[in-house]
Amino acid sequence: MGNKQTIFTDEQLDAYQDCTFFTRKEILRLHGRYHELAPHLVPMDYTNDPDVKIPLALIVNMPELKENPFRNRIVESFSEDGLGNLSFNDFVDMFSVLSEMAPRELKAIYAFKIYDFNVDNYICKEDLEQTLNRLTKEELTPEEVVLVCEKAIEEADLDGDSKLSFADFENMISRAPDFLSTFHIRI
């Protein structure tokens, strides 16, 4: 590589390149973005893998996430503690899964986690209601919300427990070719 950078060791960059869908240059660029979210918290020297986490409130201020109605859930799904505090590994993971090159199965797994608000491994009616309200910015009447939730679960629920398990969700996603292009954030 061209310039000698001191942010990561070569071994670290190789590891990142093998574990995510990013190249070395993109990882360095991501580090730049991570750093500018909290310059006082994030060290420029990552050769020792410092244990630094940026809180949720700072991450959701990124321009790519700011207006997204699911921003909190997205960040929480990728955080290790479930509260939205992202280390650099989690940050890279998040954008790697949301990048163009991630395959459908991987995206489906994380999309399921995002829409599972109460984190019980199922998308139940309440999760669906919350999803709808965020999608439509509460423009639908409560009756319409209930109706849509019932219909959606009826359509997608295959094993009849009136909730969507991951298998139901994945089966439904396989019928949506647009999922790959819409579930994508460019960084």
Added chain:
Amino acid sequence: METIPDGYEDLIELEAVGRSHRAVRFDLTDGDGEDLEAQRHHEPEHTHSLQRNSWSSSTQRVLSSMPSRSIRWNQTAVLSQNQSRCTKPRRRRAPNAVATTSGAANRDVFTEREDCANDVTQNEELLSKLQDLPAGECVRLLREMPLSVSEKRQIRALCFGWELEQPLSENRVLCCHQFQACFLKVLCGCWLGRLSQQISIQLWQKVLKNIGARFGTGILSYFIFLRRLLLYNILFFLINGLFLLLPQISNSPPPPKDNGMNTKDENAYLWMLTGKGVLTNSVMFYGHYTNSTSGHCQDKTKTCPHNYNIPLAYIFTIGTGMFVTCVLLVYRMSKSFGKSFCTLKTTGNLALKVFCSWDFNVCRKRSVKLQAVNICTQLKEMLSELSCRKKKRSLCSTLGWLSVHLLVWSICLLCIVGCMMAVYYIHRYIEQGGRMENDPEGLLTVPLVVSCLSHLLPGFFNKLSRGEDYNSPSVHIYVSIVRNLLLKGCIFSVLCYYWLQRIDDSKKDHKCWETFVGQELYRLVLMDLIVAMLHIIVAEFLWGMCLRNFTLRRRKLEFDIARDVLELIYGQTLVWFGVLFSPLLPAVQIVKLFLLFYFKKTSMMQNFHAPRKHWRATQMSTLFVSLLFLPSFIGALMCVIYTMWRIKPSSHCGPFRSFDNMLLLGEQWISGLGNSNPSLDWLSKAYIHLVDNPLFLFIFAGLFLTIIYIHMQLLDGQKLIIGRLQEQIDHEGEDKKFLIAKLQALNEARAQ
């Protein structure tokens, strides 16, 4: 099997998705209040209430120990079909009072003990399986594992130790060169495809991000298509430039004597528009290329390949360029088809709308608001459709619908025929007026007319089709694409017919028909650009300004993606067809695409609003790439092959002066290869006995068709299996409901 060494147990923290194992407790009901205390005693962590029925506590106890509720989440497609990840009970977080966060559901009380022993063996299995795989597969699996990056790094370090000097992912390129895949050209396609992916991902990244943020994925697909076309043209230009242009330039013959061409003409400055003048005898057009190995080597130049056979290079360069483009297109098409393939069921759109319609790319506040409003409107429409049944058409209205369709179709077909005749007769008129030779008006009229027709008529067709009533918006789009393609195809075929006639005429006149056709195509491409830019300026900037300032609602324009993509495809077809006669045409196309990109982008930002209708980007992208391959590229390729094979090159210019057709040179060369170079004798023998032999071609075609047929049968079989499995899942669901209800009935009976 021995246990894993101590250190590893800490390192291996492979978790299920969600980074913690979640045992799903069965839900309690609100109604069954008296049992709540008992519940808490048995199941300390509980999630919130059940949707449907109120089960008794004994039923609940049974249900909560169902395998699907307490087993870990099985990941798909990692190493084997249902390989379960090993989990360790760890990370005891402070138990949360509100049991709705991930921290709480941490331990699997029911199966923890048994699984500890399984964990270790599954760990080892996973690692050993990863180590057995080749590097490329391993990287692919590692990337696709739904684990966090820190865990993946640990797995990577464990599997491969500390001996790695370079990332595994770089070995992918070496794999390709080890010829492990079936065919050489598939390999090359993969490699080239990945390389092209790298290049195209980086150009205009920020601009595309802004466009996507504001307008969404649908409109973004137009710009991505444009970028892809640019890439194909750059590759073609590089191939031509390196192997054809540079040798020809370093070897250029002395300028020919002026054959009555008046260079003091006042129209000489229009050479850039008309392709005449200075350009006629330049590397731009076929006529300039020498028909021999370099005999005109100038002493001043340092690189002077003495036996560089220009005519052979001509065939091989154009052929290689076409081949590379073909491979890239097929690769892109196969990837698109893979992405856009959807299984058969067409119902179930409401759930899809809820989960798959939010475009995560959009990040501007106003666009986000617009998107939310769109989705809301669509959901309301879907609800209203569900509530009222689809009205059946009566006989009268069916007849009316049919007659409207027929009327519109007949008007369109009449317009198309009218255009064809107009183009033909204008050509004849100009030719008879004798203004064809040097008069720019004569030269530019036909390209201007053709470009105007192909830009304006589709808009007219669209307006007509507003009166038609279609079952679904996608049918509407397909119909308008078909009409558009028909128009352009017909006009182009008239032009080809006219050129074929001119070729016959020019054989008597001793003129260079290839340069003539090359110039015509050059003018067509240029006029297309000029008309497109004028259209953007007038119909988008000026009209958009009028709409914004003089209407009350301050509307903006709506982007018609299908029409603009078809314009791009048409322009590219002209280039692919013309590259045989004008090897520098890809360079012109590169400049054109650059200009178009920036013009369109500026116009878009100012004059257009985000689309109201949901544009199915993936499926439409697949359609456009297929259109680019099938009618456009294959059509151009067929025309080029026909020209090279059947039409006699002109005898006064160009590299193929002395041949009956261009391909004869190639045949001659390969057949003669054995004589000049004994070690390559096998190649010429192979050519004579295999390629030139019709029997071999028949056998090859037969095999190819057989393989296609086998694949089709396989696909049919798989569709059948999918249908059957779907039924099976439905039946299992019914069984489950039945059994739960029976269980509940039994418990209630026992309780009484």
